[in-house]
Amino acid sequence: MQLGWSWGAGTLQPLGSVPSRSLHLAAMMPDLPFLPFCTLLGSLGLGCVAFVGAWCQHWRGGFAWDGSARMFNWHPVLMVTGMVVLYGAAALVYRLPPAWRGPKLPWKMLHSTLALTAFILAVLGLVAVFNFHNASGTPNMYSLHSWLGLATILLFSCQWVAGFSAFLLPYAPTWLRALYKPIHIFFGSTILMLSMASCVSGINEKLFFSLKNGTASVPYKLLPPEAVFANILGLLIILFVVLVLCALANPSWKRPEADSLDTHQPLLGAEH
């Protein structure tokens, strides 16, 4: 069984009763170039980080590491930067045209390093919220957002350890790698999707907390500028994730397997 999220079967399918002229027309459609798309994605990712940083700096009092609400502010910034933007970048490493040729090992190293950095930021993001809760006497882990967020990070840690063990360490047999690879790819997209759902529910929750009737000068339901800004941040995150999934799924951007003679080569093996 081969598993993995993709845009269809990779190449133009037999189309049954479609006349050959139609097939020809379909085959003639120009493929979208990856690098401009990647530039758009990079700008969108930077936009997400800038938006979440500006939200916390401008409306939520800025940053500190002291158990206060200013420590909590690291939580959205670290989660969006780690679990969405860096994670998305890690997922797209093999779509870069230079990664298509030559040894795969440097790209594996880049993929796992970006993913590890995303994981470290996510753990720091958890520390920020747990410390804030503990300092303010708020219970941890009660909301659906927190259940989903923690499950996503636990799944991500399993994914990282399994990916590292299977594809970088020399112990896993090649048949096990071949079986695990599509599972790794599927969970890669799934974890990104769960990160997006966690971010959306987290932004929603934070705005309800921060812009309560009675405590805020303009409550959430009257859509003050902060609410519009943070809602737009949520939409940018959703757009970024959908475009990353789209890039991952587009068969014309996939690394051709025929070139990857070292696909199953361990970290300590000889490079081509």
Place this chain on the structure above:
Amino acid sequence: MQLGWSWGAGTLQPLGSVPSRSLHLAAMMPDLPFLPFCTLLGSLGLGCVAFVGAWCQHWRGGFAWDGSARMFNWHPVLMVTGMVVLYGAAALVYRLPPAWRGPKLPWKMLHSTLALTAFILAVLGLVAVFNFHNASGTPNMYSLHSWLGLATILLFSCQWVAGFSAFLLPYAPTWLRALYKPIHIFFGSTILMLSMASCVSGINEKLFFSLKNGTASVPYKLLPPEAVFANILGLLIILFVVLVLCALANPSWKRPEADSLDTHQPLLGAEH
């Protein structure tokens, strides 16, 4: 360009330097049978509907169609039933083994009817929440949940109209259908993912509203039984959506294109 979410490239790939024995081992792995998986999915879908119904009936005061909070209760029930469970069922129609053989038209009809039913339930779900807001003087469309939810339903309506026009009406040329099909498939999975994110943020939001400090006997942060129950509902919805995406992406459950001579056949054309 072929687009669509799937579990990889459909068949066992050339694995480069993998020895033929490993290839043989990988090829020998038994494929998961679809029908038991489908039964599990069906039970999980019914479980989601039962959970959301029980939550609204047991803890939120039951149902009415009178602009009260009991009218609001139709909102989560109709959204989960329509945009998650029926939508998921519609997406899986072509994975049913009987749909692999013979004319495709009845399965197209079933697919579009299930999707239309899901859409009607979603519109009724919107009516329920808008009527409740209007009757209670609450503004509409301010939260990120509402922005995402409405965007998801608008995207779904475009998807339904475009799918109906391209695949059921006889007007679209075959080359356009061939180009649009993978886009339809990709947005199918994407809309399901967005529905899931909408449900998670909606459940989270509703619990914060309903179990406020000061108004609830046990607030959300102290995890009363209602909070645990509704959080579990959220997890069930996430599990259901991930399993549907998994079923959609598994290449061994895809309808073989070679059999679908009427893939591009319009509603009014002759059947095979």
